[in-house]
Amino acid sequence: MPLVTTYDPIPLSLLNDFLYCPRRAALKLIEGSREANQHTLRGDIVHEHADLSGYESQISNLKSQILLLRALPVWSERLGLSGKCDIVEQRSDGSLFPVEFKLGKRRQWENDDVQVCAQALCLEEMFKLSIPRGAIFHADSKRRREVEFTPELRKKTEAAARDLHALLRSTVMPSALFRRACEECSLFDICLPKATGVNSRTDRLARTLYEI
16 A cells, blocks of 8 residues: 555655755755755766666675676655666575665765665565665775664655655745755755754744744
8 A cells, every 4th residue: 555645756865865854855856956066976976887777797705696787777656756776686596685875984874774775665566575685885985784674674764755755745845954964965055054044043033023
């Protein structure tokens, strides 16, 4: 049974944006804002090979053959999501293992885990099989971090999908909330969190505009 009612599917990569910053997701989803900076350009370079559709065969350390499916389109009618997986490893036993490429060193981020979990949920719905885990490949450290798709992570991913669809239906732009990470966001000059954020001078003046 569908968990969402929005007709058009939402890009599953926006789950990552939404958990990182709801306003960033809304700027992309509602207003269609897109800007590039050094981080997005580096991300494009990291994804350059994975985004080339196709497949290749590799031999694992266990001498078993693994088929690498690159830029595999995925979708979920239940969650109202669509997108693509950077890499899906198909093992010799037929099991699937999604791998998401990310910048930075090997460390755990909840929004990254939710994004790769969403890919797994799409694959499970499409291929009618169970996918217990996937991985995040961290480009700077060239290390892989395995992610287990626990019941808690699955619930968190489904909740994020519902909240993202609710955000789209409401068309209400979340308030900006400035934090140090904002200055590295590609939408910083559009969002203007210092000028318009919660507790900014603009926000305080707006709240007192009609006070007597």
